[in-house]
Amino acid sequence: MTKPISYKRDRYPPPIIAHAVWLYFRFSLSLRLVEEMLLERGVVVSYATVRRWAIKFGPEYTRRIKRKRPSRHDIWHLDEVVSIAGQKHWLWRAVDQDGYVLDEIVQTRRDTEAAKRLPKRLLKKQGCPPRRMSADKLVSYTAARRQILPRTEHRSRMSLNNRAENSHLPLRRRERAMQGFRSPRKLQSFTSVFSAVRNLFVPLRCRRSALATHLHRLAAMAEWKSAACVPA
Incomplete structure (x- = not known):
């Protein structure tokens, strides 16, 4: 069984850390833009801290994301x-x-x-x-x-x-x-990390209806929060 992620030495709540890492790897945002977006939500954090979170927690999160099941027809x-x-x-x-x-x-x-x-x-x-x-x-x-x-x-x-x-x-x-x-x-x-996050959030080509895309993203976000060990 995979051990839960430890946030023991981080003074910020895990949901904020997980959200910052998600913003950085999911979208084409610089560290300073992630800092600015977090500030808009009332979270004062430096871009250097966001970088540290990305390096420390990005690989930890993606190791817990389920990979697509391989097939001999691939x-x-x-x-x-x-x-x-x-x-x-x-x-x-x-x-x-x-x-x-x-x-x-x-x-x-x-x-x-x-x-x-x-x-x-x-x-x-x-x-x-x-x-x-x-x-x-x-x-x-x-x-x-x-x-x-x-x-x-x-x-x-x-x-x-x-x-x-x-x-x-x-x-x-x-x-x-x-x-x-x-x-x-x-x-x-x-x-x-970038490709693992993209794999999780971008729907497969066979599931491109608006409803299917919406449901896929909801499921992806739930899996991301689970991988980050934060409440959904």
């Missing part, structure tokens, strides 16, 4: 994007057919060894191989798939990987709002 869309963090780094990302972010790894290389690391982690995390793997025409993916997922169908037409390309956009917008990431470690830490 399609993994793999892609990589350039991110400058001191030097050129590549953020390798995988999403499924619904746009759900499965995993992300920051790496300095773009070769076969780097390409093998992502499907290896995915196979361990998901517990079963996908029905199909879709990627761009990078040769490293072909070699990685041959060694890690030899029985999985591999398609490399660019048009088939639009799902992965589109999934980069929210993170790219957030990166611009933050004026980039200062280090690979911070990039890895931020994306792991």
